[in-house]
Amino acid sequence: MSRSTHPPTATPDAGTRRRLPLIGNDLVINEDSCNLSCTYCLTGQSNLKEGHSLQLIFEPPRRDSYAKDSGLGQRMDKVADRIRDRFGLPLLKVTGGEIFLVRGIMDFLEQEARKYDVLVIQTNGVLVREEHLERFRSWGNVVLQVSLDSHLHHGNSHRVPSGSLHEKVVAAIARILDSGLPVEIYSVLNDRSVTEVCAFAEWLSGFSRPPVYFPFPVRGPDSEDFKVRPGQFGHIQELVDRYDEFARVLPPRPYFDRLTSFYREGRRTFRCHLPRLVVSSFSDGVVTPCPNIWFSDMGNALEDDWSEMLDTVGTSGLYRALLAPKPRLKACHGCFTPWDTLSMYFEDEITLDELCAAPTYSPPRIRQMLSDAKADYLQGGHD
Template identity: 65%
Template sequence: MPPLPRLPLIGNTLVVNEDSCNLGCAYCLTGRNNLTRGQALASVLDPPERDRYTPSSGLGRRIDRIAGRLRGHFDLPLLKVTGGEAFLVRGIMDFLEEQSAYHEVLVIQTNGVLISEEQLARLRSWGNAVLQISLDSHLHPGNSYRVRSRLLHRTVVEAVTRMLDSGLPVEVHCVLNDRSVVELDEFAAWLAGFATPPTLFPFPVRGTGSGPFKVRPEQVRHIEELAGRHRRYRHILPPLPYFDRLLDFCRRGGRAFRCHLPRLVVSTFSDGVITPCPNIWFTDVGNALARDADRSLAGLGTSGLYRELLAPSPRVDACHDCFTPWDTLSLYFEDEITLDQLCAAPTYAPPRVRELIRAAKATYRRGAGE
């Protein structure tokens, strides 16, 4: 069997200090965080252990080199920075500002608690920053797997409200679990009330320890009800086929459809590790800080692992349990949504991102991507 062709990558998801977070989501994929039941609100707003970014710090030298190496090798227009919680890193705004100048779009995933008004103004001044906010509900019961304390939840919602009022493009990532799903319609109504409403992406809780948190069969109706109100909320929701796939996933108890994400986006970590999928961190395909990094990058997409990840139906166990906001890319590749519908989300709106996605699909359709 011939090797797969060179990947038409559009972006890199850079995970900074994935085990460093100021919240304690019960279903966290890393299984590690800084917040325990006994910690006070002060620990969340000013955590005791915070890394520092400067061009000469250990972290700074690493992530500058990682981002630069990926950008230089693939000429990527999109960089997503996530964690952990990226704003735990002192000086991270300097790194983000530098990277914004190198990319058409800079996506920052955050819980928002540590972002100040001054930082929001600075982000806005760059003209290409997109915020992806992690929030399961504006009401405490639905968000209580993220934050156990009602007082802390109030602080989180106040921070999110600042971001939604900031004028920055915002996507809200809502993890659907047995608590948040019952508040889904109320959450959508709350978000729709903002002057510049965000895009809401609900997606199922996942991971090996997610069983106790999963949406129960009798609760799927709440997703069905929101899908039924799509016309009312269409200005804040992904296209309706996204909900068709989401409901299929929930009813089956897993994924049965193809994923195209690994052909478009790669993931890197602040220790240099490269993984072939931003959603699944189960294996690495090299290290961006290693001497042979260029060889590893040149080989992305050519291994048997990519055949498994890009198969017509899921072959890897972790893939069966995975459905995320990235799935709009797969919907476009499978002709279930249009390019205009895909690029209505701010992450994909920049012209060069849009054109690269269009060209990647054309190549795939010609048979080179099979």
């Protein structure tokens, strides 16, 4: 499909710190509305917004509509356009909540696919139908990130308590995996799913175009209730020991060096570079510096001062804490996600070729921007 031309990456500010070379916007739509009620859901633990404290994510899902004349549609278009235009972004990730609860969401996704090199869509897969998959294939630049902890009910039961509903979830995701689209499986490691990691990898390996399986630790203030127990670490080690057997569905081997380090040390000890590359925004306009953990409300992309607010991206004291050589913030200590492959590249744990083997980062413009961003980081003395 044809794509529009993009403005160059933003030039440095007049101030003492240069603007970060962002490659992506993680756009969160109606984050408190979902058709599943995962017990460990981060939205139910977040304190970024007053509404999060009400744990609306566990209430019956709220339907909404995207259209050019709807309130949600006008907000989504304005937030996405302002951030893309300001930073010349080649990548948009759209997540929720569950975005397929939004009527007309496919119109928004098709519109945005034309503007970016890659459109990443995160979903639990339940509401994705064959006609959606057919349209995604026709756009040519969609990557699906599907949340599933295990194909077996016990391992997925923190997400789906009902066995019959679990069967429907797995059937829907199997259709996605048979679609021919590039798919990443986002799988939360908890006290139940960890017991099935090898069985899950084997199941995923059976598809003709297998996804990439990203297991990562459960996060958030309530993670103690769900975390992998010390006596269960052997299941992760078994997956690592069988890496060659499951290599076709696994990220680069150094990913598991970080994962096992996380469990061995009991916390994150390695540097994060994600906030220098991706910003997070919400369909109500709120902007926050980290897609993994919603730290602080930097301001609102829908307000009159939105341009001045975006000038603070990369320049605030919070950014200095998030990008520190060692994780400083308590929330960062408990965080490790598939986004970490970006940090692994910056820390020379994987090569640019290994990073860009993933469809999310494979387009030439994204590859070049990542290479340039790392060179700039190294030249700047690792600030």
